[in-house]
Amino acid sequence: MAELGIIPREAAAAIWDKGGAAEFNIGRIDEIEAITKHDVIAFLTHLAEFVGPDARFVHQGMTSSDVLDTCLNVQLTRAADLLLTDLDRLLAALKTRAKEHKLTVTIGRSHGIHAEPTTFGIKLAQAYAEFQRNKARLEAARKEVATCAISGAIGTFANTDPRVEEYVADAMGLEPEPVSTQVIPRDRHAMFFATLAIIASSVERLATEIRHLQRTEVLEAEEYFAPGQKGSSAMPHKRNPVLTENLTGLARMVRAYAMPAMENVALWHERDISHSSVERMIGPDATVTLDFALNRLAGVIEKLVVYPDRMRANLEKLSGLHNSQRVLLALTQKGVSREDAYLFVQRNAMKTWNEGADFLTELKSDDEVTKHLSEAELDEMFDIAYHLKHADTIFSRVFG
Numbered sequence: 166m167a168e169l170g171i172i173p174r175e176a177a178a179a180i181w182d183k184g185g186a187a188e189f190n191i192g193r194i195d196e197i198e199a200i201t202k203h204d205v206i207a208f209l210t211h212l213a214e215f216v217g218p219d220a221r222f223v224h225q226g227m228t229s230s231d232v233l234d235t236c237l238n239v240q241l242t243r244a245a246d247l248l249l250t251d252l253d254r255l256l257a258a259l260k261t262r263a264k265e266h267k268l269t270v271t272i273g274r275s276h277g278i279h280a281e282p283t284t285f286g287i288k289l290a291q292a293y294a295e296f297q298r299n300k301a302r303l304e305a306a307r308k309e310v311a312t313c314a315i316s317g318a319i320g321t322f323a324n325t326d327p328r329v330e331e332y333v334a335d336a337m338g339l340e341p342e343p344v345s346t347q348v349i350p351r352d353r354h355a356m357f358f359a360t361l362a363i364i365a366s367s368v369e370r371l372a373t374e375i376r377h378l379q380r381t382e383v384l385e386a387e388e389y390f391a392p393g394q395k396g397s398s399a400m401p402h403k404r405n406p407v408l409t410e411n412l413t414g415l416a417r418m419v420r421a422y423a424m425p426a427m428e429n430v431a432l433w434h435e436r437d438i439s440h441s442s443v444e445r446m447i448g449p450d451a452t453v454t455l456d457f458a459l460n461r462l463a464g465v466i467e468k469l470v471v472y473p474d475r476m477r478a479n480l481e482k483l484s485g486l487h488n489s490q491r492v493l494l495a496l497t498q499k500g501v502s503r504e505d506a507y508l509f510v511q512r513n514a515m516k517t518w519n520e521g522a523d524f525l526t527e528l529k530s531d532d533e534v535t536k537h538l539s540e541a542e543l544d545e546m547f548d549i550a551y552h553l554k555h556a557d558t559i560f561s562r563v564f565g
Contacts, residue, residue, distance in 0.1 A: 166225065169326055176219040184223075187215035205229040226325030228318045230436065234349040235313045237444065239337050241357060244452040245307035248364075251459035252300045256293060258466040260564060263289035267556060270549060271385060271476035272487060277377075281487050282480060282552040285386070285471060290563045292371050299364045306360035310353045313339040319435050320345040347436035351429040354444070358426035361451050365419035368458050372409035372416070375465065379406045385476045389468035408465050415458045422447040484517050485524040491546045492528060492538070499537040509534050 167177035189211065198207035205224075213220035224232075267286035272279050315330035316322050322330075327341070334341045342349050379387040388408050390396070396403030425447060429440035480487065489510050496506035513527040513534070528534050528543055535543075 166222070166326075166329060169328060171326065172222040172225065176222050179219045180216055180223060183216045183219075184212060187212065203229075205232060226317055226323075226329075227315060228347055230348045231315045231317070233441075235315065235333065235337065235339070237448065238310055238312060238339060238349065240448065241354075241452070242307055242311045242338065244456075245303055245310075245357075247456055248361075248452065248459065249300065249303055249307075251456055251463070252296060252303065252364075255459055255463040255466065256296055256300070258463050259289050259293040259296065262466055262469065262471075263287075263293055263560075264564075266471060266473075267560060268553060269471065269473045269476065270480060270553065272480040279480075279483055279487060281490065282549060284553060284556060285473075285476065287556060287559055288374070289466075290560060292367075292374075294563050295367050295370070296364075299360075299367055302360045302363060306357045310357045311339050312342040312349055312353065313337055314342045314345040314349045316342070316345045319347055346432075346434075348432070348440075351426075351432065351440055355423075355427045355430050358447060358451055359423045361455050362420040362423035365416040365455055365458065368455075368462050369413050369416035371462065372412035372465075375409045375469070376406045376413070379404075379409075383475075383479065384472060385479060386469055386471045388465055389470055408461060412458055412462055412465075415454055415461075419451050419455050419458070422451040483524070484522070485547050486514055486517055487552075488524070488547050489514050491551065492534075492543070495542065495546060496534070496537055501537055505533075 166172045167174045193214075194204075194207045194211050197210050198204055201207050201210070206229075209220070209224055212223060216223070263286045265286070266289065267284060269285040270282055271285050271288070273281050273283040313330060313334035314320070315325060315333050316327075317325050330341050333339075375386060375388065377383065378385045387404065388406050390404045395401075396405045396407075425443045429443055432440060493503075493506050493510045496509060497503050501509070509531060510528075513531055514524060516522040516527050517524045525543060525547055528538075529540055538546075
């Protein structure tokens with residue numbers, strides 16, 4: 166403002182010198198606010214106690230939201246930078262463990278029921294790809310919220326110069342808001358908090374997978390259990406998935422903050438204050454909670470205990486039923502209708518489900534199956550390598 170000739174240069178220098186040397190007293194600000202009922206005025210009044218008469222040039226042509234909104238967006242962009250660093254740690258852990266278990270065979274499940282084989286590395290590669298998308302979303306949300314408003318009481322620059330806004334934006338690493346009211350439009354903040362909610366949902370998705378894999382009946386992977394750690398106050402044998410259960414709960418909280426951020430978009434006319442109390446809560450809570458959750462999840466993945474032998478044992482529990490689709494397709498290639506092929510395969514599969522019979526043995530005993538497929542062809546269809554032949558393709562797509 167001094168450079169533009171709006172205020173005296175000596176006044177600007179005095180404000181910087183005296184304001185910079187001031188020992189602000191929060192108690193004094195609170196004392197003033199108890200009377201003014203206005204936080205920014207309380208601060209400005211306290212500042213004037215140090216600066217003196219030149220304080221009349223502070224806040225000139227501005228409104229409180231010029232200060233508060235610009236400050237909030239600086240805080241959110243800095244928080245986003247911390248969260249992006251957290252995501253990098255998690256991505257690094259997922260990449261390392263995915264490559265470690267690229268060919269660690271495990272059963273894939275749909276509806277919680279055995280489906281066809283996959284690998285534990287492919288499971289982790291899927292999570293890596295998901296969090297890569299989340300990183301891109303957060304980068305976009307950071308850009309979306311990185312705007313500045315120094316536009317005056319109603320956003321029209323009536324008593325301030327747009328060049329001041331440009332100067333402040335550049336100094337703060339922000340972009341000038343193209344058109345503001347008394348506030349920066351809250352659709353930007355809604356996108357930011359919605360993005361945090363999506364990332365939290367991905368945290369829960371991976372945490373839930375680990376919780377399922379740690380169940381006693383499955384036990385294909387589990388959280389690291391430290392020497393001396395206790396799982397239960399009552400049962401000494403317990404090893405519970407407490408970290409991933411905790412992550413599930415934290416994800417619920419971060420998602421809960423997205424809805425009030427969306428409700429903040431609709432303000433009265435050029436501004437009301439209904440959004441302010443919301444943001445004072447969800448701003449720190451959502452960002453700090455997600456920061457904690459991402460670091461906790463990264464730690465879980467880094468130290469996750471994996472049991473390949475248990476994975477193979479679980480895969481073989483149903484005596485080869487995971488090859489049912491391959492047999493079905495082979496029969497159709499031999500000229501059998503899909504409906505008949507499905508009937509032939511399913512009736513033998515159900516003997517395995519209901520009676521514990523060996524699926525391959527049952528197929529070889531079925532005349533309508535062996536009429537089209539030899540025993541050697543059936544044996545070949547139970548080769549586990551068939552299901553892994555495109556693992557390299559998937560990894561190339563995910564990791565380059």
